[in-house]
Amino acid sequence: MKQKIILFFLGILAAAACYPIIFLIAGSLMGYQELGAYLAPVLGEAKGFAGWTLFPMYPTLRGYVELLLDSPSFFIMFWNSAAITGGILVGQLLTGVTAAWGFARYQFPGKRVLFTIYIALMMMPFQVTMLSSYLILNKLELLNTHWALILPGAFSTFSVFLMYRFFTSIPEAVIESARLDGAGEWQIFWHIGLPLGSGGIVSAMVLGFLECWNLIEQPLTFLKDRSLWPLSLYLPEISLQDAAMAFAASVITLAPALFVFLAGQDYLEQGIVAAAVKE
Template identity: 55%
Template sequence: MKFKNKIVHIILILFCLLFILPLLMIFSGSFENQSQLTENLEPVFKSVNSESKARWYVIPMYPTLKSYVEILFDSPEFFIMFWNSCKLVFPILLGQLIVNTPAAWGFARYDFKWKNTLFTLYIVLMLMPFQSTMVSNYIVLNYLKLLNTRSGIIFPAIFSTLSVFIMYRFFKGIPKTVIEAARMDGAGEFQIFVTIGIPMGAPGIASAMVLGFLEYWSMIEQPLAFLEDKTLWPLSLYTPDITPELTGVYLVSSVIILIPTLLIFLTGQKYLEKGIQASGLKE
């Protein structure tokens, strides 16, 4: 049995290394000298004989910070797009806290007509890809004159059904006896929500916020579809033309874009795991 466990652990470690390898390549490549990158990737960008192969070194042969200097000090558009991302992501998360938290509480703690039907509709909307609703969203946003504005990205995202679904599972797990005891003590519904629901459902709320950040920090389709003005584009669309001369800049931008996502993931990992576990539970 122990031998089988060791084999399983070895296989899992190999898979982990396989998934981590692209990140290591991006990180190491961001420190590589541009001329060396061009030479290593020449078969990718140019028509050469079939025997030539691209090369990549996990440890840079000629490490340099030149590409970082170019991005951080000589590329003002990079920081403009960084703040554009902040102006989109944080209002979305704040709006989800204000709107979706009480919505999830209502689904979890109250019985009303068409509740199951409405909640099923929420789940269906959650499973639908963006492409399925892009045209209808475009028409509505155009009618409201919100196209080519940040609000056209923020308002639809605020009403994301995924965060409602995750928080619903946590609120549903609060014992009924606790709610009934609070009512017997004279607590109102809003007071119960604030003093009992939010504290006991905090892991679910945090999990929804972590997932929301991971999703909206890297969103691409919505800004491309609804934002024509490139000065409003978020950092996820900062992709300079991948040419041999800009390979280092592209790798550095990828690393910097990844850092906030990685920090948020590591900070909220335990809440994210609880959220995934809760979303898989049946009623």
């Protein structure tokens, strides 16, 4: 009986967590008149309160058709998001993996101080470093380019912190055995470090994708040309006439993030556990 009660409350919480997604899907299948009836008090000039239903009265794919066939700017922003996210993840993979391995497996002067600085930077919100980042990017003449987002994101400290936890969990006996067998440092990193730390690498990439795909403040700060904007800024202004297309765009924007999350869910759970372990 107790287990059934727990499952019941967990089911309610799960339904509440899934409601925004169901809300978006239902809105993307509604026509203009139905959306107008529900959202006019919010997006229009009607008085009263907005309403909603999870089951469209007259389902239609008109919003998707208009978005995919009549909105070329949507595809431009979609590929902008893909380029920005891909560039950042490749940068994190190249710099983060090597930095995490160095912190985890080698001793050098100032290691603890430097790693503490990494942790401090990880906890700082974007607003704290926004001015300094803007001045540096302006000096390098990278403002209003995708590199203004890719370069700062490629050196993310959180990915280093997460992968560091996995690399430190590799038994020292395994590393020493490889050295005794004549393996060099590069061979140890490539054949032992990467395979055994793959869980941390994948979980860092999954979290990095979810963060980069939904960037808002950084593009608004560093990109002036709308043709360079990512998909996360496609809906800055929503009118009642564009509501169906806006819901369809939100569903399509959500799809890649949801797919990546589900594909890397197991690795993500491992990363959360590893990050929670106190050193």
